[in-house]
Amino acid sequence: MRDDFHSQAWAENHRQLSTAIHKLGRSVFAVFEKLQALQFDAPWRVRQTKREKATCGPAA
Incomplete structure (x- = not known):
């Protein structure tokens, strides 16, 4: 197990x-x-969305 980095599988796939x-890092x-x-x-710089008019008092 300590020589796993020297194995054939590692040699073939370390680039991938x-x-x-x-x-992943990028x-x-x-x-x-x-x-x-x-x-x-x-x-x-933030664009405001169009706001509705404020009403004073109860709606008619």
């Missing part, structure tokens, strides 16, 4: 494992970038 880990990084952009974006 490294690629999969790299893709995906996680992209998600955190989007989250950070949403949390710390300037509030004056």
